[in-house]
Amino acid sequence: MGDPLSDDGADHERLPGNRSRDALRAAQMYYLQDLTMNAIARELRTSRSTISRLLSLARETGLVQIQVNNPSERAPALEQQIRRRFGVEAHVVPIADSVNDSEVLDRVAIQAARTIGPLVDSNAIIGVAWGSTLSAVSHHLTRKQTHDSTIVQLNGAGNTQTTGITYASEILRSFGQAYGARVEQFPVPAFFDHAETKTAMWEERSVRRILDLQHRMTMAIFGVGSISAGIPSHVYSGGYLDREDLATLETDEVVGDVATMFFRADGTHRDIKLNSRSTGPDLDRLGTVRRRICVVSGESKIDGLRGALAAGLATDLILDEGSARRLVHS
Incomplete structure (x- = not known):
């Protein structure tokens, strides 16, 4: 995290650019993460009155709107760097280094839920993966009425x-x-235990109906799985993979997965053995979905995230500040 804000009465000496950046950071914590002004002041090591003034500045200058929409010229530096380097729309959740993994996940999930809501339209087909991150996001969704929309499960x-x-x-x-x-x-x-079983099942009409919905998705929402994550990814901790499977992933130099489809650090995935048995979506096909929202919490997932970005799997990325720093600086 960068330098803390000045204490009460001293922030008027900050440069306008820094003041605008601080106002945006405070607004994200207050409006997207549900933190109180006292909590924000403690985390940023400043006073409550300074936070109050920054929030007022955020409202007065248009940084706070009904929909969070940071124009590129106002976007924080990390978001700009991610956008330029990886070609994705980035939403960085400002969080101090001292916050534990569980709290990081919860706060990323809150902002993800509130970022996703305005993007959901009527007549949409939205593919949703399961996992620890998406489970957390699902607890913070805000209601928005749509018509003729479908939520389809991305993987068994x-x-x-x-x-x-x-x-x-x-x-x-x-x-x-x-x-x-x-x-x-x-x-x-x-x-599946055998790739041949998957091939046969994919010919069944009841299964093909779901596959057809997946092929017509207008949006996909997913996290990135990683064996070494601070909060273990559900696919690695929930009894889905045995020792032989894990050894195969190591042999194939797998760094992570999206919806139980695995990939390497360079984004390649075609000849990874376990993918032939996985019920997740074909990653080449997933990469053609118009809007692909990836939610990542925790720096231990950084290798998996880089692999997912190399594979072109995301158009939008929501991640914590520590992960964003590692993504662009290492």
């Missing part, structure tokens, strides 16, 4: 221990209720 959730239906359906149901959309579940395992 069953394994040898559970059908996965309860876990995945709770996430999908939250999205459906928030946007008044029909929910279409995908009741297949996350991974």
Whole structure:
């Protein structure tokens, strides 16, 4: 994190550019993360009255609107750098280094939910992956009524221990209720035991109906899975992969996954063995969806995130400040 704000009464000496940046940072914490002014003041090591003035400045100068919309000339430096380097629309959640992984996830999820809402339209087909990050996002969605919209599950959730239906359906149901959309579940395992079984199942009409919805998606929302994440990705901690699977991923130099489809650091994925058994969407096809929103929390996912960006999987990226810094500076 950068230098803390000046203490009460001293912030009038800051340069206009820095003052505008500080106002935006305080506004994001207050309006998108539900932090109180006292909490923001403690985190930024300044006074409550300074935060109050910054919030007033944010409103007066148009930084705060009903929809968060930072024009490129006003966007914080990290967001600009990510946009230029990776070609994605970035939303960086300002969070101090001292905040623990669980709190980082919750605050990223809050801002993600509020960023996604204005992007959802009627007549949309929205693909949603399951996982720890999307589960957190689903708890903070705000209601927006749409018409003739569909939420479709991006990948199966069953394994040898559970059908996965309860876990995945709770996430999908939250999205459906928030946007008044029909929910279409995908009741297949996350991974088939044999690639031949997947090939045969993909010919079944009931399965092809879901695949057709996925092919017509107008938006996809997903996180990035990583074995080494501070909060373990559900696919690695929920009994989906055995030791042999994990060894295969290591041999194939996998750095992460999106919706249980794996990729390497350079974004390649075609010849990764486990993908032939995964029920996640073809990554080349996913890369053609008009709007692809990737939500990432925690610096330990940075290798997976770089791989996802190299594969061209995201058009929009919502991530915490620490991860953003590592993304552009290392």
